[in-house]
Amino acid sequence: MTRPLFADVAERYALLAAWGVTCVVFGILRPDTFLTTSNFTTIFGSQAILVVLTLALLPPLTAGDYDLSVAATMTLSAMVLAILNINHHWSIGAAIVAALLIGVLVGLVNGALVVLLDIDSLIATLGSSTFIAGVVLWISNSQTISGISQSLINVVVVDRFLGIPLEFYYGIALGIVILYVFEFMPVGRRLLFVGRGRSVARLSGIHVARLRWGALVVSGLISAFGGVLYAGTLGSADPTSGLSFLLPAFAAAFLGATTIMPGRFNPLGSIAAVYFLVTGITGLQLLGVQTFVQQLFYGGALVLAVALSQLARRRRASGG
Amino acid sequence: MTHATSRLALRNLSKSFGGTQALRDVSLDILPGEVHGLLGENGSGKSTLIKVLAGFHEPDSGELRIEGEQVPLPLAPGQFREFGMSFVHQDLGLVESLSVLENLRVAGLSSSRSRFGISWRRERMRARETFARYGVRLDPSVPVSALKPVERALLAIVRAMEEIQRDDRRYGVLVLDEPTVFLPKEGVERLFSLVRDAAAAGTSVLFVSHDLDEVREITDRVTVLRDGANAGTVVTAETTEQRFVELIIGRQLAALPDLRHEDLTEKRVSVRVEHLSGASVSDVGFEMHEGEVVGLTGLIGSGFEEVPHLLFGSRKARTGLLSIDGSPVDVPRLTPAAAVRAGLALIPADRKTDGSVATLSVESNVALSVIGRYHNGFFLDRRRMRRDAAALLREFDVRPADPSLPYGALSGGNQQKALLAKWFQTEPRLLLLDEPTQGVDVGARQQIYELIRTAAQDRGMHVVCASSDYEQLAALCDRVIVFGRGRVWRELVGADVTKDRIIEQCYAAMAAEAAQVVV
Numbered sequence: 034m035t036r037p038l039f040a041d042v043a044e045r046y047a048l049l050a051a052w053g054v055t056c057v058v059f060g061i062l063r064p065d066t067f068l069t070t071s072n073f074t075t076i077f078g079s080q081a082i083l084v085v086l087t088l089a090l091l092p093p094l095t096a097g098d099y100d101l102s103v104a105a106t107m108t109l110s111a112m113v114l115a116i117l118n119i120n121h122h123w124s125i126g127a128a129i130v131a132a133l134l135i136g137v138l139v140g141l142v143n144g145a146l147v148v149l150l151d152i153d154s155l156i157a158t159l160g161s162s163t164f165i166a167g168v169v170l171w172i173s174n175s176q177t178i179s180g181i182s183q184s185l186i187n188v189v190v191v192d193r194f195l196g197i198p199l200e201f202y203y204g205i206a207l208g209i210v211i212l213y214v215f216e217f218m219p220v221g222r223r224l225l226f227v228g229r230g231r232s233v234a235r236l237s238g239i240h241v242a243r244l245r246w247g248a249l250v251v252s253g254l255i256s257a258f259g260g261v262l263y264a265g266t267l268g269s270a271d272p273t274s275g276l277s278f279l280l281p282a283f284a285a286a287f288l289g290a291t292t293i294m295p296g297r298f299n300p301l302g303s304i305a306a307v308y309f310l311v312t313g314i315t316g317l318q319l320l321g322v323q324t325f326v327q328q329l330f331y332g333g334a335l336v337l338a339v340a341l342s343q344l345a346r347r348r349r350a351s352g353g
Numbered sequence: 354m355t356h357a358t359s360r361l362a363l364r365n366l367s368k369s370f371g372g373t374q375a376l377r378d379v380s381l382d383i384l385p386g387e388v389h390g391l392l393g394e395n396g397s398g399k400s401t402l403i404k405v406l407a408g409f410h411e412p413d414s415g416e417l418r419i420e421g422e423q424v425p426l427p428l429a430p431g432q433f434r435e436f437g438m439s440f441v442h443q444d445l446g447l448v449e450s451l452s453v454l455e456n457l458r459v460a461g462l463s464s465s466r467s468r469f470g471i472s473w474r475r476e477r478m479r480a481r482e483t484f485a486r487y488g489v490r491l492d493p494s495v496p497v498s499a500l501k502p503v504e505r506a507l508l509a510i511v512r513a514m515e516e517i518q519r520d521d522r523r524y525g526v527l528v529l530d531e532p533t534v535f536l537p538k539e540g541v542e543r544l545f546s547l548v549r550d551a552a553a554a555g556t557s558v559l560f561v562s563h564d565l566d567e568v569r570e571i572t573d574r575v576t577v578l579r580d581g582a583n584a585g586t587v588v589t590a591e592t593t594e595q596r597f598v599e600l601i602i603g604r605q606l607a608a609l610p611d612l613r614h615e616d617l618t619e620k621r622v623s624v625r626v627e628h629l630s631g632a633s634v635s636d637v638g639f640e641m642h643e644g645e646v647v648g649l650t651g652l653i654g655s656g657f658e659e660v661p662h663l664l665f666g667s668r669k670a671r672t673g674l675l676s677i678d679g680s681p682v683d684v685p686r687l688t689p690a691a692a693v694r695a696g697l698a699l700i701p702a703d704r705k706t707d708g709s710v711a712t713l714s715v716e717s718n719v720a721l722s723v724i725g726r727y728h729n730g731f732f733l734d735r736r737r738m739r740r741d742a743a744a745l746l747r748e749f750d751v752r753p754a755d756p757s758l759p760y761g762a763l764s765g766g767n768q769q770k771a772l773l774a775k776w777f778q779t780e781p782r783l784l785l786l787d788e789p790t791q792g793v794d795v796g797a798r799q800q801i802y803e804l805i806r807t808a809a810q811d812r813g814m815h816v817v818c819a820s821s822d823y824e825q826l827a828a829l830c831d832r833v834i835v836f837g838r839g840r841v842w843r844e845l846v847g848a849d850v851t852k853d854r855i856i857e858q859c860y861a862a863m864a865a866e867a868a869q870v871v872v
Binding site for chain 2: 225234
């Protein structure tokens with residue numbers, strides 16, 4: 034067994050430490066607004082959707098594919114749910130099932146483009162993402178649709194456990210499920226090899242195409258689940274605001290891959306990354322910085338995260 | 354021959370890699386307008402010599418003179434252009450998706466740039482003129498992907514000739530590095546007439562090949578390399594085929610008895626390959642007995658290296674039937690996943706891209722083939738996985754025997770032993786090896802041979818080993834099947850499985866093929 038080197042431990046928990054430092058700094062600067070229970074319950078509660086969307090990215094990223102359609106799929110799912118529930122008077126349960134199936138359908142189509150037609154996933158999902166955004170505008174007449182069943186809103190944001198809305202726990206639970214699949218099921222191991230060495234996986238008898246396709250379907254399903262939470266959070270569905278979640282989700286996924294299990298896209302790291310980013314942004318906003326700081330923060334974090342993991346990889350390559 | 358008359362003269366060129374001497378005091382003169390052959394078996398130093406000229410390798414010692422003028426060694430990569438040299442390598446260096454014209458002018462479009470940018474019409478016209486000058490008919494506007502193999506080779510040679518003449522230099526040296534390997538016979542003829550014209554016009558040609566008949570047909574003189582040294586430079590017209598083979602293999606070629614064996618053992622035939630055809634082999638068939646290690650070999654272009662991949666489904670076979678212990682497998686429909694289920698395993702030649710993921714742990718790499726076994730219905734039993742991996746690493750003497758290390762941290766030999774461990778766990782009935790000891794040090798080689806032989810004998814595993822390392826085949830195999838141009842030529846068994854015998858048959862396979870074509 035190799036001894037855990039200080040550098041490895043430091044790398045593993047660097048992001049958590051940075052998060053702690055951020056909290057302390059803002060706590061000193063804004064003790065009465067930042068260091069309050071309500072501020073932290075807001076931070077934890079409000080970002081569950083970003084957590085879910087980030088988690089949606091992990092299966093395809095691990096398999097070596099990008100899914101740029103997660104935010105659009107989420108928006109579509111929320112819109113389908115709203116239209117069925119409000120305009121067509123479907124029960125909320127049936128509308129949720131339909132919204133989730135829509136996500137599966139998007140994943141199936143993405144998978145077909147990537148696996149059967151051998152289109153680069155970046156291009157295929159860039160196309161499908163734009164297409165879906167168009168469909169959303171079309172079916173909604175570019176209108177926000179409000180009046181979603183209160184029972185959904187209750188279980189998403191109104192009901193609380195330890196003062197935090199339930200949606201927070203949904204995100205955490207999903208992260209644990211993904212952790213279980215990635216680390217404790219054979220399919221997770223296979224998926225990792227598909228992403229790292231496609232040829233190795235193929236020659237080891239792994240069904241590479243099936244796994245890549247499956248990863249995209251799962252990503253569509255989780256995105257759709259994000260859509261259900263989104264509709265529940267807002268009590269309505271609007272056709273465009275969800276799209277802005279795409280970049281923050283990628284930033285969190287890549288930043289998450291530098292922590293907890295450095296070098297791998299991992300759910301716990303991703304969740305930590307989301308909350309680190311959001312804490313930073315909330316703190317800056319409390320200091321009175323304008324909203325453009327969000328974009329600076331997310332954009333910068335994405336590039337920084339990728340740069341960090343490159344450096345770590347180089348260090349490991351030269352050290353090994 | 355004095356330096357002054359040679360277009361290119363190499364003197365006492367030596368180069369070693371680690372402990373092996375790849376080139377030893379090699380001298381070589383290429384005369385103006387001469388087609389000079391460079392012959393030798395794999396590992397004789399041909400490619401090292403070419404790479405010194407191309408500036409890839411730095412020689413340990415030696416002199417280079419061009420037109421009598423001393424050129425300081427080592428050359429920088431690409432510097433050969435300054436001295437009128439041009440290379441056509443086996444892969445030709447063409448971009449398939451671009452047009453003939455774009456490939457031809459890859460470095461030289463600026464010649465016709467007018468004030469208004471590139472005139473493609475004028476470029477096409479010039480390209481046609483160029484092709485006409487060489488007597489080659491090619492349409493400049495079609496993409497290279499639409500060309501036949503021979504047309505691609507012609508394009509590459511025309512481009513190289515143009516490169517030589519670009520700086521108003523009349524002559525130069527054209528280096529052709531195994532240009533005919535993928536060409537059909539009639540294609541070779543067209544290529545040769547182009548080479549002859551170039552030589553007649555004053556260009557010197559260095560023709561590197563393993564193909565004795567082609568070398569005899571096209572060259573004026575030939576230098577033969579053996580074990581990194583110059584075994585002799587001869588005038589082609591005055592040299593018999595037998596003499597060439599003697600120079601290549603360093604001794605006389607014995608008469609060729611029919612070596613096809615009757616029946617090797619009393620053990621039953623339990624693996625059968627019939628009518629196997631792929632991209633470069635056709636109608637290959639052989640049988641294997643339980644516990645037998647069968648080698649597949651041949652010269653470059655003979656197609657033997659394709660066989661393991663066809664049998665594993667990692668390259669598409671056109672036809673073929675495989676039967677293992679009586680159960681038939683339809684080879685053209687085979688996928689690697691189905692092959693693994695049918696009891697096959699393949700250890701690919703390229704460990705880095707096909708065999709393993711260097712950044713993941715040894716444990717993950719080794720366990721991948723049997724990962725399903727560790728799922729206890731609820732959790733992946735990581736502890737058992739690690740324990741098994743550690744035990745396997747000890748059993749296969751992988752050092753260090755630490756399953757948590759990144760796979761890339763192991764040496765080549767230990768990496769290969771770990772891959773054997775990975776696949777032996779699946780208890781394959783038929784193990785396919787593709788160049789199993791590439792990049793493996795000598796000590797580990799012996800161990801790998803022993804592991805394979807023991808597994809074959811003790812577990813009754815069938816082993817197919819495709820290799821161009823004749824010494825390895827002699828050490829490892831019960832029987833060696835020699836390929837010539839995509840077909841089975843001979844099988845060597847028992848006392849005939851020696852390095853010399855295998856080399857001899859590789860060349861004999863080629864000579865016989867050539868004879869058939871003439872008839």
